[in-house]
Amino acid sequence: MDKKITRKEFLVTAGVVGSTFIFGSSIITSCKKKEETQEVQETKEQAQTETPKCDDLSGLTPEDINQRKQLQYTDNSPKPDQTCSNCALFVPPENNTPCGKCNLVKGPISPNGWCTSWVQKG
Ligand code: SF4
Structure with missing residues (x-):
């Protein structure tokens, strides 16, 4: 099991892992922003109806x-x-x-x- 990884394989793997991380992070950030926006909207609506x-x-x-x-x-x-x-x-x-x-x-x-x-x- 002493398999050597070629430079090309390493770069491809690193690229896939990196892209997955960035994509996942952007989804999490996007979800958080959406939650915050909903909270702000609800607070505004509450203030308007009070x-x-x-x-x-x-x-x-x-x-x-x-x-x-x-x-x-x-x-x-x-x-x-x-x-x-x-x-x-x-x-x-x-x-x-x-x-x-x-x-x-x-x-x-x-x-x-x-x-x-x-x-x-x-
Ligand atoms: S108190 Fe009466 S007259 Fe004055 S703004 Fe309100 S509804 Fe109009």
Whole structure:
């Protein structure tokens, strides 16, 4: 069993082993990237579907708070096709804050919110 390997056989074998290693590594790397991409996508989707809590009413007067109640403002719209984000009176959030404002209702307003004064954005 004292077989000598020719230089050509050695190079061919080394090439096959090397190619297999590189191919396998690229598949593993590709799978990991795909998993990471899916995780990032899921996190983004979760963030988009979560309703921000816009209930800090500390700067409002009792009249402002009463108006929110009278107009039945809620952070989570009961009507899927009517949300603050598609209301003409909504002012979108700025500076990466979760809550926007409203030209009618005082205080923080959720893009997913709603009140009885909802008006279709033009
Ligand atoms: S009027 Fe009502 S529905 Fe429209 S943005 Fe203001 S709180 Fe939201």
